[in-house]
Amino acid sequence: MTSPARTGEPDIARVAGLFANGTRARILMALAGGGSLPASVLAEHAGVTPQAASTQLNRLSRAGLITVRPSGRNRYYELADRRIAELMESLAALAPAQPVARTLRASSRSAALRRARVCYDHTAGLLGVTITEALLNSGALVPVGGTEPTADQTAESEHPYRLGPAAIPVLTGLGVPESHLADDQERPLLSFCLDWTEQRHHLAGRLGADLLDVFSTAGWITRAANTRALHLTSAGEDELARRLGMRSSGAAPAAHP
Incomplete structure (x- = not known):
């Protein structure tokens, strides 16, 4: 993806702030597979209510990190650029490990990934x-x-x-x-x-x-x-x-x- 030339210093802090929220980070990791997922599935991946997921999805969409595609009564979300997935993988390699999931479902999902x-x-x-x-x-x-x-x-x-x-x-x-x-x-x-x-x-x-x-x-x-x-x-x-x-x-x- 070719981006237009820009002037001025990059506002890294503004972009980094979008990754500094646990719900948004889990949503982006779920979308790092390159597919499109509905809000209900993303809410489940993030471990939050659909309403809470919707708030963060709107913020990610406004920032240009994800795109939205209506399909019937559902709205499907996907990453706007593969570089976001690569960035998430790089951040995950640097991040400290979280406590092991306690539920069988969450533990199985983590092991599968x-x-x-x-x-x-x-x-x-x-x-x-x-x-x-x-x-x-x-x-x-x-x-x-x-x-x-x-x-x-x-x-x-x-x-x-x-x-x-x-x-x-x-x-x-x-x-x-x-x-x-x-x-x-x-x-x-x-x-x-x-x-x-x-x-x-x-x-x-x-x-x-x-x-x-x-x-x-x-x-x-x-x-x-x-x-x-x-x-x-x-x-x-x-x-x-x-x-x-x-x-x-x-x-x-x-x-x-």
Whole structure:
């Protein structure tokens, strides 16, 4: 998304204040999966009444962080820009952990998101990290500079890896068209998010989005309704082991958030 040129200093405090409310933060995290959700579902995710959720949704909408789409009697909300999802993931990686959820439903939802979730349009959680590590082990990705970056270096860089010598055979073997591997578009082919649950990088960028799209179309990964949680199917586990040499990610059990 290209933004018009601006003059003057950015008002960071004004934007940061929008994230400093627990209800708004939970709403934005729920929407970080890249889908559209109604206010009732967002209220449930935030743990507040529909009226309280509506107040915060209106504020986020006025600030331009979310958009609203009417559909019949419902209004569906989604993030205005994928960069907001990336920012939420980065903030989550820095934030201290909250107390473990006490209810079974909340605990199950949290565990499902840690196993596998969508980060706007690519795979995150343990599954996302495991896929990224399998791509490194296969030679489809290699460290920038030829040596594995230290933990401090990877934490500071969105581009710690580049395409390796095995990229074309490995990625086309997974179903990604070779024409999609050219780094000649506005959105970078490769970028990496520091995963907030695993504290390691997972693949993002156009390639991360392409892989999730390919895996979803093939039925290797499915998405639970009204949540960011993903599920690696038995077929997906078998195919990724065969084509990518990926060991089990622990993400195979079905989630019931």
